Ligand code: ADP
């Protein structure tokens with residue numbers, strides 16, 4: 001199964017990706033997560049990307065496409081099936097992805113477009129915390145950890161993303177409308193778009209995805 005998760009920041013792409021990965025064994029390729037790992041490792045790519053990410057802007061298409069192409073071409077990802085989270089995010093990236101996939105003789109089964117109203121997105125993003133080790137996601141009000149600032153799963157410290165600040169959140173939402181939303185029409189025209197209301201709790205959203213994709 002090869003899937004793309006599309007949707008605004010805060011809609012729950014990361015949460016659904018984690019569920020799909022652990023239950024279906026799909027490999028998740030999350031562009032945001034890969035960038036954060038590059039930043040953590042202080043690579044050249046990470047240092048370059050950080051300037052954009054902290055402001056809530058998109059990392060330029062060229063480097064992003066190169067980074068994702070490298071990972072898509074690894075045979076492990078192709079064997080287990082994959083789930084793209086956060087990529088593509090622009091029409092240029094979607095066209096590049098089409099080329100990469102055709103070179104590899106692969107095709108996407110479904111593009112899952114998650115959506116909720118903007119007020120919910122802002123509320124979800126502004127209380128969000130993540131585990132530094134296992135990637136589990138918490139929320140100050142909706143899903144607080146049992147012990148303050150510690151992960152329930154693995155005891156590691158929690159952190160707040162540098163781009164989950166009010167100004168960067170506003171910018172990310174604006175960029176979503178401008179650059180990423182056109183992808184919904186792009187994939188609708190290709191006939192493999194699945195639109196999912198992501199206002200429900202994560203389990204319900206997951207069940208809906210599984211039912212509709214036949215995964
Ligand atoms: P969210 O969907 O919550 O905004 P992500 O973790 O997917 O979070 O992305 C965080 C940031 O990483 C983005 O705001 C952007 O700066 C950068 N980024 C991630 N994916 C891409 C992409 N495909 N193209 C350009 N920049 C990206």
Ligand code: ZN
Pocket residue numbers: 131132133134135136151152153154155156
């Ligand atoms: Zn953890």
